[in-house]
Amino acid sequence: MRKLVLALVLLVGGATTTFAAPLLDTPVYYEPSDSYFELVSLQNQYPGRFARNETSWLAVKELAAKRSYKGRRGRLAVVRDRATNSFLRDTFKPDQPSWFGLQYLCKYNRLIWANGRLHKRDGFQNWGRVWNVEGKKPNNPNRSEGCSNFNYFYAVHYWSSKSGFTWNANAKNVHWKMMFVEYPARGDYWK
Numbered sequence: 001m002r003k004l005v006l007a008l009v010l011l012v013g014g015a016t017t018t019f020a021a022p023l024l025d026t027p028v029y030y031e032p033s034d035s036y037f038e039l040v041s042l043q044n045q046y047p048g049r050f051a052r053n054e055t056s057w058l059a060v061k062e063l064a065a066k067r068s069y070k071g072r073r074g075r076l077a078v079v080r081d082r083a084t085n086s087f088l089r090d091t092f093k094p095d096q097p098s099w100f101g102l103q104y105l106c107k108y109n110r111l112i113w114a115n116g117r118l119h120k121r122d123g124f125q126n127w128g129r130v131w132n133v134e135g136k137k138p139n140n141p142n143r144s145e146g147c148s149n150f151n152y153f154y155a156v157h158y159w160s161s162k163s164g165f166t167w168n169a170n171a172k173n174v175h176w177k178m179m180f181v182e183y184p185a186r187g188d189y190w191k
Contacts, residue, residue, distance in 0.1 A: 022161075023092045027069045027183060030087050036069050036183040037077055039092035043177050055175040057155030060099050061114055064181045072183035076101030076114040081124045088180060089165045094158065097168075098178040102156040104169050111156075115190050128159060128166035 025044055027036040043050045046063060060076065067074035077100045079085050088100075101114030111119035154169035157176055184191070 020093050022095050022178075024178075027181075028091055030084065032083060033080070033182075034185040034188070036072065037088060037091070038069070038074075038181045038183070039088075039094055039098060040064075040067075040179050040181050041177065042179060050177070053175050055177065056173060057099055057103065057157075060176075060179045061101070064101075064114070064179060067181055067183075069183040072186060073189055074181045074183050075189065077180035077182040078102075078113045078115055078117075078184075079124070079126075082126075085124070085126055085165075088158075089161055092180070093161050094165075094178055095160050095162060096178055097160060097163075097176045098158045098180055099176055100156065100158060100180040101182070102167070104154040104156060106152055106154065117190075126165075126167045128164060128168050 022039060024039055024041045027038040029036050040063075042055050042060065042063075046055075049055060049059065049063070064074045064076045077088070079088065079100060079102070102111055102119065103114075104111055113119060154171060155174065156167050156169045157174075158180070159166055159168055
């Protein structure tokens with residue numbers, strides 16, 4: 001067995017790549033936005049809902065809004081810029097896809113944040129290659145059926161750190177195990 005392990009190490013040039021375990025269920029302060037952020041494990045925090053597969057974007061948006069930390073009301077995280085994106089990736093190191101507070105409104109070809117604000121068309125974006133960044137429409141023909149009268153929006157999520165930590169959007173019935181919650185300063189919930 002030991003020879004097999006040594007052979008595998010030699011085969012890959014002796015280099016090993018490891019990823020740190022994610023930081024779960026621990027709010028961390030982010031000074032530039034005066035917010036706390038938390039990567040919530042739905043499996044740990046809401047085992048019953050997780051078991052019943054009640055972890056769609058709309059369900060976790062509701063769960064996030066019921067959370068609070070240090071007197072601050074939670075919401076799915078609003079990621080306004082590259083610095084916030086890097087903070088989430090580097091601090092929490094999610095090892096699975098994770099919800100955050102953005103959705104694509106199909107009919108209007110617009111993005112809207114969990115705080116009700118429209119995403120600025122020239123604002124920060126972190127789309128993975130499945131999405132057409134310029135037009136904000138799926139460039140994968142197998143996914144275009146998600147935008148219909150039945151599914152009037154796509155929910156946006158992060159891929160894991162291992163998968164590039166980029167944004168992707170999915171139709172209505174997708175369920176992920178984690179969500180990014182933001183606890184903004186009092187009075188900034190809708191900002």
